[in-house]
Amino acid sequence: MSPNRHSAALAVRDLRVEIRTREGIVRPVDGVSFDIRPGRTLGLAGESGCGKTVSALALMRLLPRGQARISGGSVLWSNGDGESVNLATAAEQEVRRLRGRRLAMIFQDPAAALNPVFTVGEQIAEVSRLHLGLSHGKAMRRAVSLLSRVGIADAARRAREYPHQFSGGMQQRAMLAMALAGEPGILIADEPTTALDVTVQAQIVDLLRGLQSEAGMGMLWVTHDLGVLAQVADEICVMYAGRIVERAGTRELFANPLHPYTQALLACVPRLHRPAGTGGIPGSVPTPAEVPPGCRFHPRCALSRRLAVELDAELCVNTQSGSVLRRCVDEVPALRPVGADHWVACGEVAS
Amino acid sequence: MVRYVAKRLLLAGVTLVGITIVTFAVTRLAPGDPALEAVSRGGASTMSAEAYARLRTYYDLDQPLSRQYAAWLGRVVRLDFGRSFHDGRRVTDKVGERLPATLCLAGGAVVLSLAFAIPIGLASARRAGGVFDTVAGGVLAALHSVPRYVMAMLLIVVVGVHLDWFSPYGLRSDSFEDMSYPGKAADLVRHFALIVFCFAYPLIAYQARFIRGNLLEVLGQDYIRTARAKGLSERAVLHRHAFRNTLLPLITVVGLLVPSALGGSVILETMFQWPGIGQLLFQAMTQRDYPVVMALTVVAAVVVLLCTLLADLTYALADPRVRYA
Structure with a gap:
């Protein structure tokens, strides 16, 4: 409908989110930058609790009020016609004008995301x-046509039904129809297939890909499932403990994962030609209240530990989780380019 | 649905019989005796044992309790509640002429309380912990903790008698029939205001807190986030998406408040000289007018059982998840 729909973009720079807790202020998202480009899909990957959903909500300014807030950085939406809005600082009214219209979002649990009484x-x-x-x-007539567009049969009758009469996959299709209703240029999908059966997952993935190429939307696809991202994403950002640790084109990332965390994540993806049960990554994601100093991954990092064994003792330091490289504890690694379209935040890999 | 209603009605019937048995026994176990009452009304301070025994026979009071109850139940099934021991009028007439006054009172109180509680609840939930929420919460809690009879006394004395803003006694003025229509309306307001307020203020406090709490719970749901993600204003999110979900439990609460309003009517109607069934019940109790007491018990029990049933049915009709289950 709008001529500039195919050129909307979202540029996120140094995004920071603060949450007020009883123990003090924590930062579940701490300096994240990425771009959602027209017609392209950006994957945001990471374990539960790494800050990816908080990032997604922050883009829509949907953080729970009074508890969490954007404390820094910018989220610049532009429509390619010169109009742009910084969603991080814009007035609530301005954000509401864009929400549901220029940017739309679908959520992890469609059963809970639909209002039961309408x-x-x-x-x-x-x-x-x-x-x-x-x-x-x-x-209402448009709703019916949107429902059939997302693949719901007998849409006219289905439109008069309540969410609990829909199956999980159909609920997510309905959410998608709702998101498409405003003809947004940007779609944020927060774990859209996680709550669904595997067969339904594949259908939703296909549907989203089809709709995206049809409508030319820019997409952010948040998931912990690298297998899904391999199918849908053009580019992937891997998040760990509130920061992006690696960013690369999808093909490049899977062919040449450089950050020890990315490598560990990929090792967890079951493959046909490899025995399953790789055991996961030892340890767990630190809560935002207790992020370790330096590189946030160092307590779980296999690379740092292996190098600590190989290198001189003075380059190492003993921590609770064993001997690791001193620089991993002392220096905060920045996201640095290591090749065409490939960035890594790891002092060892970059040097 | 029909099966469900039939089952509920059957259960309600059993409950009703149980209630009447208990009331029947309790009123007759209480000290005092309608035969003695009747004699003292006649002005005599003593009477012969023979006269007393004859009165007891006249009222069937010499029969065993079980037989008295069976006889009473047999008549009630045919909707015959007998005649008042006190003035010999038909009990159905006595109750029927007083029921409208009480129903107006209960209905008015529920409507009035909702008219205040819903906006207060919405405003409190909108900024939970804010100035309005804190002040309204404090005021309502304070109001809620004032017993109705204390509030009634205060209002009668200060607003009714001293300030003479409202009329604290009765349903209407003696000159009501001679008034113009606006005059009649004003007269009714003057008479209704204080007693309806006394009925309503604890309900306002209770319902406003209930609505606020429920809204806050609903506001944490995922579908509220969806509504915000659509770009809806905070007002639309609260009034449309959140409130509709709060309405369901509210229906049940209101259904249960009507009976409690009836319970409060005994004291308040007596204090305000309101010609309703509460006042009648009070009088009948003091006069040991068993047939009237029993009839009012049945009326109250039927109202309570009907309200609960209606609340459940309305809930089912309002909630699509139940409706289509």
Whole structure:
């Protein structure tokens, strides 16, 4: 509908999020930068608790109010026509104008994300009424056509049903119809397939890819599942403890993972020609309240530990989790380019 | 659905019989005796043992309790509640002429309380912990802890008698029939205001807190985040998406408040000289007017059982998850 729809982009720079807790202020997202480009899909990967969902919510300014806030950085939305808005600092009213219209979001648990007391059709129609100014009747007819567009059979009847009458996959399709209703240039998908059966997952992945190429949306796909990202993403950012540790084109990342964390994550993906049960990554993601100094991954880093064994004792330091390189504890590694379209935040890999 | 309603009605019937048995026994076990009452009404301070025995026979009081109850139940099934021991009028007439006054009172109190509780609850939840929430919460808690009879006394004395803003006694003025229509309306307001407020203020406090708490719970749900992600204003999110989900439990609460309002009517109607069934019950108790007491018990029990049933059914109709289950 809008001519500039295919050129909307989102540039995230040094995004920081603060959460106020009883123990003090913690930063689940601490200096994250990436770009969502028109017609492209950016994957945001990492374990649970690494800050990827918080990042996604921050882009939409949907962080729970009074608890979390964007404390720094910028989220610059632009439509390719010269119009741009910094979502990190824009007034609430301005953000609301873009939400659901220029940027849309779908969530992990579609059963909980749909309001149980309104029909699916009403919930989809609400977006067209709000942003496109359609009448109730027109908006409902549009909701029906959106539902059939996301592959729901007998859409006219289904639109009059309530969310609990839909299966999980259909609920996510309905969420997608709702997201598409505003004809957004950017779609943020937060673990859109995690709560679904594997067969349904594949259907939703196919559907999203099809719709994206059709509509030319820029997409951010947040997931812990690198297997899904291999299918959908053009580029992948790997997050750990609130920071991006590696960024590369999808093919490059899978062929040549450089950060020890990325390597460990990939080792966890089951493959046909490799026995399953790789045992995962020892340890767990630190909570934002207790991030380790220096490189945040060093307590779990196999590389640092291996090098500590090989190198001189004076280059090493003993920590709770064993002997690691001193620089991993002392220096905060920056995200540095290591090749065409490939960045890594690791002092050892970069040097 | 029909099966469900039938089952509920059957259970309600059993409960009703149980309630009447207990009331029947308790009123007759209480000290005092309608036969003695009747004699003292006649002005005599003593009477012969023979006269006393004859009165007891007249009222069937010489029969064993079980037989008295069986006889009573047999008549009630045919909707015959007998005649008042006190003035010999038909009990159905006595109750029927007083029921509207009490129903107006209970209905008015519930409507009034909701009219205040819903906006207060919404505003409190909108900024939980904010100035309005804190002040409203404090005021409502304070109000809630004032017993109704204390509030009634205060209002009657200060607002009714001293300031003479409202009329604290009765349903309408003696000159009501001669008034113009606006005059009649004003007169009704003057009479209704204080007693309806006394009924309503604890309900306001209770419902506002209930609505606030429920809204806050609902506001933490995923679908509220979805509503915000659509770009809806905070007002639309709260009033449309959150409130609709709060309405469901609220229906049940209101359904259960109506009976409690009836319970409060005994004291308040007596204090405000309100010609309703509460006042009638009070009088009947002091006069040992068993047929009236029993009839009012049945009326109250039926209202309570109907309200609970209606609340459950409305809930089912309002919640699509139950409706289509």
